[in-house]
Amino acid sequence: MDSKMVNKAIKQHIFPLLKGNGFEVFTQRTAWRYGTNKIETVNFQSFNSYLAGSLGCTTFSFAVNLGIYFKDIPNQFGHTNTIKERAGYLCPQEYECHFRKPLLKKLEQIELSRKNVWFIDPEGAYLELALNDVKQELVSAGLAWFERYENMTEVLRTLLEDNEETFGTHGFGRKPSPIRSYQTGYIALSIGNYKLAEKALKEAIDSNCFKIDRLKIDYESINSAL
Template sequence: MDSANVNKEIKSVIRPLLQDAGFSQFTLRTAWRYSGEKIDVVNFQSFNSYLANAVGCTTYSFCVRLGCSLDAIPQRAIVKRKNGYLRPEEYECHLRLALQKSINQRNLKRTDIWYVDPTGKNLEVVIADAKKAILEIGLPWFSRFGDMKEVLRTLLEDSENNAGTSGFGANPSPIRHFMTGFTALTMGKMGLARERIKQALDSGCFKEFEPKMRAALKGTDKQGG
């Protein structure tokens, strides 16, 4: 048993599901979909021996992590590109979700890690459950954030949750102001955009984006609203 067995099962079982859902770029553990105003990411996170020992799982075990990278919001990281396509990592995405398993595993109680036995005897069952999570939870989650109104509502109203959507910070916080401001700007909500971008600018947390934020503020002043 080695990681190649896990990769083979992911390719055999998970990739067809993602291809049917419109994902078009793949590595062994990551898939990307380009849909309108965002890039969707699915990543099967593996564990090195140090992390596996700390968590209490095998190096063959995995998490399934999702991310939405929104065109409306500037990226703080330099996103890799291959074959003309941007390939943000899941951890670089603006909105993130860790899927949860639905099977009980006595070897590991954590619900965000699918435990793969050292012999691989449970690999098919584990991959099937991960597929179920992607189909029933993951794909609807991606669809939810295909609506910019829902993105803005989430940023304005929701709390970040380790068991749910994360990546957008506490409410209020500089990162929340930053994300809300640029989302509102894209949607033409100039008053809200001006308020939140100014709060992000005043925080001093986004030095690399200060010229962009100042330009956005000038634009909102001209357009009003």
């Protein structure tokens, strides 16, 4: 068993499902889908020997992570081209996404109790079983999670009301936090809720965490229009 065999199996068992659901751009372990307001990604995370040892799994094991990158939220670091492109498509990594979620396994594995890591043994006996489980969970939970945030009103509600969950939706910061205010402001602005956008962007500015000119320009533009 080696990583090339795992990559080949992912391509064979998982990518056809993703292609059938609108994912267009692929690398060996990542797929991207493009919507009007967002970019969605599915990533198979591999582990180096150190991390695998700390988790109690093999380097052939993997996690599956989902991410949503909202196009209306400017890069918080002020850079315009930090997201890599492939064939003209922006391809944010899962860890660069605003909303993130791990896929959780239903497959019982006595070798590893962690619900967010599929254990693959050195002989590869688990590989097909694991990928079939991933496929089922993508259909039953993963694609539904993407669909939930098709509605930008639900995105805004999540930012205003929900707490981050380690095994649920996360990536947008604690409540309250500067990053949550930043994301809330720009999502509110994108759907025309200018009063909320003004309030949230002011909180982001006052935090002194974001040294980008656009933030102040956008805030002042909203403020002068109200």
